[in-house]
Amino acid sequence: MEDRSVNNEIRNFVAKNIINDFLKDGDKFYEKEFLINKFRVNPSYVDKTYQRLLDEDLIEAKSDYYYMKIDESKKNALIVEFANGYLNDFLKNMNSIGISNEGVYDFVSLRMRANG
Structure with missing residues (x-):
């Protein structure tokens, strides 16, 4: 898995948590602060990852926050x-x-x- 960008690191962390059933359909997605602290990154990197996950249809925005959108x-x-x-x-x-x-x-x- 060649690409080591911060965006991919965060996305792959999320993907592995989906694969291992730590994140399931309907679960509230990680707080932005959690990802900022875990990966020690600028908030803009987390924002880009949120957008990528939205584009990949793995999360969805609701009125109060982001939620997992996972199926088999x-x-x-x-x-x-x-x-x-x-x-x-x-x-x-x-x-x-x-x-x-x-x-x-x-x-x-x-x-x-x-x-x-």
């Missing part, structure tokens, strides 16, 4: 997004030590058989 298809899409990112990172690291993608497959197959 959104959660599954996040799982696939992270799994693909982790797999790409893994392949890139294995390639960097001279193991081809086919070699990675063979290596993982052997490892799986060894682990039962």
Whole structure:
């Protein structure tokens, strides 16, 4: 998962909390101050993340605050997004030590058989 921007760090924190069921549909979203303090960022970064989450339809604005807008298809899409990112990172690291993608497959197959 290459992009390490503050906006992506906050968004990925939220996404992982959705995947792990710490944030569920209808839950009140994190207070702005919580995210500012947790990530030690300027409030404008949190505002950008709020807008991104609104654009991705993961939160919705109501009259009093922001609330989670999650269903299984959104959660599954996040799982696939992270799994693909982790797999790409893994392949890139294995390639960097001279193991081809086919070699990675063979290596993982052997490892799986060894682990039962």
